[in-house]
Amino acid sequence: MGEAARPRPGFGEGPLSRAAALVYTLIVVELLLLATTLPGLVPLVLLARDVSNAPLAALCLLPLGPALSAALYALHNRSRDIADLRPARAFWRGYRLNLRDSLLVYVPWLVWLTIVAVGLGNLAAAGLPAWWAVLLVVVAVAATLWLANALVICSLFAFRTLDVARLAAYFLVRTPGALLGNAGLLILAAAVTALSSEAVLALLGSALCAALLRTSRPMVAVVRAEFVA
Numbered sequence: 001m002g003e004a005a006r007p008r009p010g011f012g013e014g015p016l017s018r019a020a021a022l023v024y025t026l027i028v029v030e031l032l033l034l035a036t037t038l039p040g041l042v043p044l045v046l047l048a049r050d051v052s053n054a055p056l057a058a059l060c061l062l063p064l065g066p067a068l069s070a071a072l073y074a075l076h077n078r079s080r081d082i083a084d085l086r087p088a089r090a091f092w093r094g095y096r097l098n099l100r101d102s103l104l105v106y107v108p109w110l111v112w113l114t115i116v117a118v119g120l121g122n123l124a125a126a127g128l129p130a131w132w133a134v135l136l137v138v139v140a141v142a143a144t145l146w147l148a149n150a151l152v153i154c155s156l157f158a159f160r161t162l163d164v165a166r167l168a169a170y171f172l173v174r175t176p177g178a179l180l181g182n183a184g185l186l187i188l189a190a191a192v193t194a195l196s197s198e199a200v201l202a203l204l205g206s207a208l209c210a211a212l213l214r215t216s217r218p219m220v221a222v223v224r225a226e227f228v229a
Helices: 015-046 051-061 064-076 087-121 130-156 161-174 176-195 198-203 205-215 217-226
Strands: none
Touching: 015 051, 015 064, 015 087, 015 198, 015 205, 051 087, 064 087, 064 130, 064 205, 087 130, 087 161, 130 161, 130 176, 130 205, 130 217, 161 176, 161 217, 176 198, 176 205, 176 217, 198 205, 205 217
């Protein structure tokens, strides 16, 4: 009797509709990611994998920061209702709102990573010991995990850049589950790039952003509960 009285899900509320809405949103966001990063992606794929090209690669990667921020914003604010899907509008809104903030955290990371790459490539010429390479790699990984936190925070919340930087560093130790999840995504991204190319990684962009949002849920929950008035 109770089961019969329970209202049936309306149009767009069932599991199949929600799955279709997610797939559609991922496809649209992926296409927009490619469109906004294409000016840098094409020359990046054509560049030889040589340390001398690190500064050029950094320039090619410059459009990626705001695009990732817009994708995170669009996926976070997506509708679960298949009858009310506007991922393109959410993407462009996120791009406009987060352009400045995302660049302020992304560009310093990109510059630092370029310096690390050049240092690793010229380690022997500089006469530095082998353990120095390990240290540089550890620093680069830590900086990338910090960037993942920073992009999520500045994409979903309105904080000053200095506060975003501090929170991103704070959550490297505050939410170890998110840290491990993001580290797994970083390993996956590195493996895809090493075994194929940057172009293949770009085709997985929206899926990786969705995964980043999922692994960052503990951090987002704490930020909303403790740092948002």
